[in-house]
Amino acid sequence: MSKIRAFQSDPVVNFAKQKAKEKIERCENGTDNDSVCDVISFAKERYGVNESWIVRSLARYMLNTVRKHDKLDNAWLVDGIPRLGDTHAVYMVWLEDGRYKCTCFTHTYGYARRAKVCTHIGAVLFYTRQRKLDDIDKKD
Numbered sequence: 001m002s003k004i005r006a007f008q009s010d011p012v013v014n015f016a017k018q019k020a021k022e023k024i025e026r027c028e029n030g031t032d033n034d035s036v037c038d039v040i041s042f043a044k045e046r047y048g049v050n051e052s053w054i055v056r057s058l059a060r061y062m063l064n065t066v067r068k069h070d071k072l073d074n075a076w077l078v079d080g081i082p083r084l085g086d087t088h089a090v091y092m093v094w095l096e097d098g099r100y101k102c103t104c105f106t107h108t109y110g111y112a113r114r115a116k117v118c119t120h121i122g123a124v125l126f127y128t129r130q131r132k133l134d135d136i137d138k139k140d
Helices: 010-028 035-049 051-062 110-115 119-139
Strands: 066-068 075-079 090-096 099-102
Touching: 010 051, 010 075, 035 051, 035 119, 051 119, 066 099, 066 119, 090 119, 099 119
Parallel strands: none
Antiparallel strands: 066 075, 075 090, 090 099
């Protein structure tokens, strides 16, 4: 039997998705105006994503599934979440020639993800934005 991480259970994923929806609402009504709201606006403008994409990407980020690749620059590992439709344990996202790419592009239905942008990349967008802000805070 495979080992399931706590963040992969339905109640935990559903909770993260609900919190993501609440955050989106606060960003849209102007109650919040932070780096997460900036990424939401950027993703909508740059990639034309819908609310479902933002919810799933933000939930992945909130569940702490993203980590920097320890051997490659501009590369991240994103833990798969079966509840969000993932069939692999880990996906790699990397930046190449100014474009994000993901190993999910080579998996089932990858052609559709490649045509748009996957939520693994979305989670990395939230992660990298927060890391940049953390680095600025450390310098102050």
